[in-house]
Every structure is written in C-alpha cells, then in structure tokens.
Amino acid sequence: MSDSKTLGELLARRGVSRRVFLKYASYTASLMALPPAMTTAMAQGLANARRQSVIWLSFQECTGCTESFTRSFSPTLEDLIFNFISLDYHHTLQAASGYAAEEARLAAMEENKGKYIVVVDGSVALKDDGIYSTIAGISNLQMLEETVADAFAVISVGTCAAFGGLPFANPNPTGAVPISEIVTDKPLINISGCPPIPEAMTGTISYVLSFGVIPELDHLGRPLAFFGETIHDRCYRRPFYERGMFAKSFDDQGARKGWCLFELGCKGPITYNACATQKWNGGVSFPIQSGHGCLGCSEPGFWDKGGLYKPLSAGIGTAGQYIAGAAAAGAAIGAASAALARHRKNKAMKEG
Amino acid sequence: MKLESIPVQVTGPASGVTNAILMEIAELLQQLAEKGVSGAINLRSLPLSEEDRTRLEDRLGHGEVSAQLDVAGTTEVWETSYPGVWWIRHRGGDGRIAAEEIAVTHVPEFLMSPKEDICAAAARINAEMHPTETSASEEEALHV
Numbered sequence: 001m002s003d004s005k006t007l008g009e010l011l012a013r014r015g016v017s018r019r020v021f022l023k024y025a026s027y028t029a030s031l032m033a034l035p036p037a038m039t040t041a042m043a044q045g046l047a048n049a050r051r052q053s054v055i056w057l058s059f060q061e062c063t064g065c066t067e068s069f070t071r072s073f074s075p076t077l078e079d080l081i082f083n084f085i086s087l088d089y090h091h092t093l094q095a096a097s098g099y100a101a102e103e104a105r106l107a108a109m110e111e112n113k114g115k116y117i118v119v120v121d122g123s124v125a126l127k128d129d130g131i132y133s134t135i136a137g138i139s140n141l142q143m144l145e146e147t148v149a150d151a152f153a154v155i156s157v158g159t160c161a162a163f164g165g166l167p168f169a170n171p172n173p174t175g176a177v178p179i180s181e182i183v184t185d186k187p188l189i190n191i192s193g194c195p196p197i198p199e200a201m202t203g204t205i206s207y208v209l210s211f212g213v214i215p216e217l218d219h220l221g222r223p224l225a226f227f228g229e230t231i232h233d234r235c236y237r238r239p240f241y242e243r244g245m246f247a248k249s250f251d252d253q254g255a256r257k258g259w260c261l262f263e264l265g266c267k268g269p270i271t272y273n274a275c276a277t278q279k280w281n282g283g284v285s286f287p288i289q290s291g292h293g294c295l296g297c298s299e300p301g302f303w304d305k306g307g308l309y310k311p312l313s314a315g316i317g318t319a320g321q322y323i324a325g326a327a328a329a330g331a332a333i334g335a336a337s338a339a340l341a342r343h344r345k346n347k348a349m350k351e352g
Numbered sequence: 353m354k355l356e357s358i359p360v361q362v363t364g365p366a367s368g369v370t371n372a373i374l375m376e377i378a379e380l381l382q383q384l385a386e387k388g389v390s391g392a393i394n395l396r397s398l399p400l401s402e403e404d405r406t407r408l409e410d411r412l413g414h415g416e417v418s419a420q421l422d423v424a425g426t427t428e429v430w431e432t433s434y435p436g437v438w439w440i441r442h443r444g445g446d447g448r449i450a451a452e453e454i455a456v457t458h459v460p461e462f463l464m465s466p467k468e469d470i471c472a473a474a475a476r477i478n479a480e481m482h483p484t485e486t487s488a489s490e491e492e493a494l495h496v
Contacts, residue, residue: 008468018466019423023442023451029394030451036392040461047468079445080424283448 007084008047021047024080025210031203031278032215032225045210046084052209053108053116055147056090059140060133060167060176061122065158066092068195069202081202084209088116091135102136109150117208118151120144120179123160123167127175144182153187153214154179157201162190162221163300170304180221187214190221194297197278200226218272220300226278231268231294234276237261255291265309266293273298369400370408373454377412377437380456384436390457396449412437412454419463425450429460 008018025042029035034042058066070093087093088108089101096104108116122140125132130139138146148154156179159165167176180188191200204223207215215223232238240246240260247254247261255261262269268276271294275286287294293309296302306315373393380391395405413433421427428441438460444450465473 012468012472017423017469019421019462019469022462022466023423023425023427026440026442026453027444027451030396030453033394033397036394036453036455039392282444282446 006048028203028206031199042210049209051086053112054085054087055108055116056119058091059122059124061160064195065121068198113150115152118148118154120156120161121158123164123176125174125176132174148183148186154183155189157191157196159192159194162192189214192298197274199278226274227272231271231276235268261293263311264293265311267296268294271296271299369404384456393454395452
C-alpha cells in the first residue's frame with residue numbers, strides 16, 4: 001500500500017542519502033534524452049513524491065512483459081523503481097491468491113482513489129461476453145472497467161495491450177481488442193513492444209512520478225522519448241543501407257560482414273522503438289546486432305504484415321500483393337512502399 | 353623494443369561528434385566564466401562510438417580532482433584538465449555505464465551534501481551525544 005511518507009523520507013530511514021535521487025534522475029533523464037538541467041527538478045520531484053500505487057492487470061498475454069520489467073535489472077540503480085512504486089496487485093508477483101488477492105486490489109483502489117496507476121499487459125477478449133479470458137470469475141473487460149474507474153492514468157505495456165498484439169492477429173478468435181478501445185476517458189500511455197524495453201516502462205513511470213504529468217506522446221500514444229525514431233534511424237548498419245550493401249541470405253558473405261538486413265525482411269525502417277540505442281540484456285545487443293532483422297514488434301498489426309522475412313520493398317499486408325506485382329513489372333517502388341507502409345499503419349490503427 | 357614502450361601516440365583526426373562536443377563545452381565554459389551559469393551535456397543521448405568517447409576523454413584529460421561515490425552503484429567524477437569542466441560517469445549494478453554527462457560548473461551537485469541529509473545528520477549526532485534527553489523527549493511525545 002502507499003505510504004504517507006515521501007520517498008525521500010522512506011529511503012532516509014534505510015540510510016540512503018538524497019544523492020540516490022540525483023543519480024536516478026540523471027539516469028532517467030539520460031534514458032529519455034531530457035535536458036540535463038531537468039535532473040535536479042526530477043530528483044526533487046521524486047524525493048517529494050509518495051510511493052505510487054500501481055495495480056497491474058494481466059489479461060490475454062504471455063507474461064513476457066513482466067519478465068522484461070523484472071528480469072533485466074541489476075540490483076542497484078535500475079531496480080530503484082521498485083522502491084518508488086507500491087505494486088499493490090500483480091498476479092504473477094503477489095504472494096496473495098484467490099479472494100485475498102482481489103481484496104488487495106479493491107483496497108488499493110479505495111485507499112488511493114484517483115491517484116493510482118493501472119498498468120495493463122495483454123489484450124481484452126470481447127467475443128462471447130469475454131468468456132475466453134476471465135479472472136476471479138469476472139471477464140477481463142469487467143475487471144478493467146471496474147479498476148480504471150478511479151485511476152489517475154493507465155499504461156498499456158506490450159503490443160498486446162497497446163495494439164492487440166498476437167491475440168488480435170488474424171483470425172482473432174477471441175475478439176481481442178487493445179486497451180485504447182475500452183479506456184477512452186483517462187490519460188493512456190502505450191509502451192509497445194513484444195516485450196517492451198524495460199527502461200521504457202520504468203522511465204515513463206518515473207517521469208509521471210516526478211512531474212505528475214504524462215510525457216509527450218506520439219500519434220499512437222507512445223512516449224516520444226523512446227518511440228521518436230525508427231530502429232533504422234539509429235541502426236549501426238545504416239551506412240550499409242545507404243551504400244546499397246545488403247545481405248541476401250543469413251549465411252552469405254554480406255551477412256558475415258554485417259551488412260544491412262533490409263532484404264531479409266528487416267522492419268527497422270517502419271518500426272519506432274529504442275532497441276538500437278537502449279539495447280537488451282543490460283545493453284549487450286539487440287536483434288539486428290545479433291544478425292536478425294527487426295520484426296517490427298512495437299508497431300500495430302506486426303504479426304499480419306505478410307511475412308517476417310519479406311522485404312518491405314515487397315509490400316506489407318494485402319496491398320503488398322499489388323506492390324510485389326508492380327515490382328515484377330519493373331517498377332521502382334522503394335520510397336513508395338515505405339510511404340504506403342506508414343499510411344497502412346495509420347489506417348490499421350484507426351480501424352483497430 | 354615493444355610498440356607500447358614507444359612514448360609517441362599516433363592519433364587520427366577528431367571525429368565530427370567530438371569536435372561538436374568540444375565546441376559546446378567551450379561555449380558553456382564561456383557562460384560559466386562570464387555569467388556564472390552552469391550547464392551540462394548528456395553524452396548518452398549522442399551517437400558516440402567507443403572511439404569517440406575515448407578520444408573525447410583523452411582530449412579533455414584529467415585535472416586535480418577526482419572522486420568515487422557509492423550510491424546505488426559506483427559514480428566516478430573527475431575534473432578534466434579544464435577547470436570547471438567535470439566528467440560524471442554513473443555505473444549500474446553490473447558495472448556498465450548507465451549514464452554519463454559532462455557538467456560545466458564550479459562543483460557538481462553530486463559532490464555536495466544534500467541539505468536534507470545535513471539536517472538528518474545534525475539530528476542524529478545530537479541524539480547520539482544526548483541520548484537521555486532524546487529518549488525523554490521521545491517518551492513525552494508518545495504520551496501527548
């Protein structure tokens with residue numbers, strides 16, 4: 001539960017100095033490319049904030065988002081976030097079960113009315129009254145509506161919650177929808193990815209906690225600090241793309257020399273995420289650095305874009321068939337298909 | 353004779369990024385000198401390669417002051433050979449660089465004791481020196 005003491009007071013009782021806030025703020029400001037001058041204000045904001053009550057709802061998901069949130073942290077700077085939030089409800093992590101677990105959720109809602117943050121991973125099944133995914137005898141839809149009613153803000157983590165993800169993929173047997181379809185009257189932040197980059201989740205929560213407002217978002221509701229550029233924009237293999245040096249298969253000379261993976265289906269040019277800069281597993285690597293193209297997992301409908309190994313120049317989705325035909329006829333399509341891809345992504349979201 | 357023992361280091365021309373950072377540092381330093389205004393450059397947000405970072409570090413050099421802080425992992429702070437230009441390197445739990453910045457200021461905020469901690473320290477040392485008074489006042493507080 002939330003504590004009436006500030007985070008500064010709570011950590012002081014454990015012998016931790018205020019410098020820790022300054023360091024954490026520097027770290028977060030660095031992650032989010034905030035001006036260094038904001039570090040002091042952020043540190044002050046954090047020190048004066050109360051522990052943020054967080055209710056984490058897991059619906060149609062694989063728990064990969066929770067794995068990402070919890071597993072990638074080394075036990076010092078990066079896990080400070082767990083001192084800053086009070087995770088009052090989380091199926092996988094909480095000790096309580098059954099009625100006790102549900103009582104904890106209701107108690108947190110009552111105690112922190114209007115102030116708690118709801119984090120959701122997974123999409124919500126709507127078909128057949130949502131019977132395909134239930135918790136404690138109620139559908140995901142009921143639980144979501146009940147829980148967000150008095151929330152301060154909602155954060156959809158993972159592509160399933162943000163855009164429907166795999167449950168939403170054709171033929172979508174459960175009638176899955178993203179959270180944005182249901183939550184329309186609360187501040188909503190999408191942190192997409194399959195799973196999302198852990199720093200994108202913790203950085204966003206820290207920002208909200210420090211400044212009491214949500215960070216600047218893109219047209220899909222994602223924090224611009226992490227989703228402002230494409231993977232391609234910041235890819236270290238980009239110079240090979242510019243020179244037209246492409247790997248043609250996963251074991252040819254080009255692949256061995258680290259050339260661009262565009263022709264092997266890399267979706268980096270249409271994928272907005274921070275993998276190329278934040279990387280994974282403590283900054284070790286990211287898919288392209290490991291020799292595989294980007295799947296575009298942080299974009300809407302990534303699973304239905306017509307083949308993970310088809311190059312973007314062959315088009316995506318249904319329209320891709322026509323583009324591929326045009327390519328066979330000798331048309332120059334590179335730039336046009338990229339523009340079409342963006343158009344279709346926007347259209348997909350509107351239709352979603 | 354081994355290569356390492358030759359006291360001459362061959363270096364290539366500075367990259368564009370390094371030059372750009374040096375120019376920004378020069379401007380910030382000028383501001384500090386003339387108006388007393390501090391500034392900082394977040395190195396992590398820049399497309400710095402390892403070579404660029406090393407080149408920049410070598411170019412700025414080390415000055416008279418260096419410190420190591422143990423706050424949620426290690427933080428290394430040193431004044432470069434240009435007084436007022438400080439390099440701050442925060443490391444995460446596994447020792448990797450979590451954040452890094454160049455601060456152009458008189459003394460980095462990190463090195464100063466935070467006001468709240470000073471107040472807490474004053475109360476603590478007072479309690480340690482006058483244990484009876486403190487426990488008596490605590491008892492009184494409990495009965496209020």
